[in-house]
Amino acid sequence: MKLHTPLLAAAIVLALTACGKSSEPAATPDTLAPAEAAPAPEAAPAVDASATAAATDATAATADQCTFNLEGNDAMQYNVKNIDVPKSCTQFTINLKHTGTMPVAAMGHNVVIAKTSDMNGVAADGATVQPDHVKAGDTRVVAHSGMVGGGQSTSITFDVPKIADGSYSFFCTFPGHSTMMHGTLTLV
Numbered sequence: 360m361k362l363h364t365p366l367l368a369a370a371i372v373l374a375l376t377a378c379g380k381s382s383e384p385a386a387t388p389d390t391l392a393p394a395e396a397a398p399a400p401e402a403a404p405a406v407d408a409s410a411t412a413a414a415t416d417a418t419a420a421t422a423d424q425c426t427f428n429l430e431g432n433d434a435m436q437y438n439v440k441n442i443d444v445p446k447s448c449t450q451f452t453i454n455l456k457h458t459g460t461m462p463v464a465a466m467g468h469n470v471v472i473a474k475t476s477d478m479n480g481v482a483a484d485g486a487t488v489q490p491d492h493v494k495a496g497d498t499r500v501v502a503h504s505g506m507v508g509g510g511q512s513t514s515i516t517f518d519v520p521k522i523a524d525g526s527y528s529f530f531c532t533f534p535g536h537s538t539m540m541h542g543t544l545t546l547v
């Protein structure tokens with residue numbers, strides 16, 4: 360059989376060639392297929408699967424990683440100057456707690472997200488807007504919370520891709536506060 364096979368194959372090729380070129384494309388893959396397919400089943404899918412699972416666990420963001428607890432106080436200060444935002448988060452939440460005791464009318468705080476270059480403009484345009492101090496329909500604003508006074512909390516959630524096209528900051532738009540109450544958002 361072994362001796363005859365090459366001869367047989369050669370005979371078939373010759374025969375097909377003689378029949379016309381239109382038959383060659385179909386005949387060639389059939390001839391090569393058994394030899395090329397043989398090594399494929401030797402791959403080890405078990406190892407690949409565990410490696411993929413480990414990689415997924417390492418890159419998947421947890422709810423904790425996609426949330427930051429920010430504080431504002433009676434001294435017109437946030438407690439941080441930067442918040443890292445993991446790129447692996449689809450959405451990111453900032454919870455703001457006013458740790459002071461002063462009323463919202465005197466020491467109100469909120470948290471607003473916009474490009475750093477738009478911060479002063481957003482704050483200025485919101486200065487006279489009651490009660491949130493953010494101009495209605497301000498397209499520069501990615502997200503903003505309401506104003507809170509001492510002991511109160513508020514929260515914002517935004518889509519992480521919305522802060523990927525430049526340098527963004529979080530800040531308070533209570534009149535006069537953004538000069539002190541601002542920080543950067545850093546995609547990590």
Ligand SMILES: [Cu+2]
Pocket residue numbers: 431435466467468469531532533536540
């Ligand atoms: Cu404030």
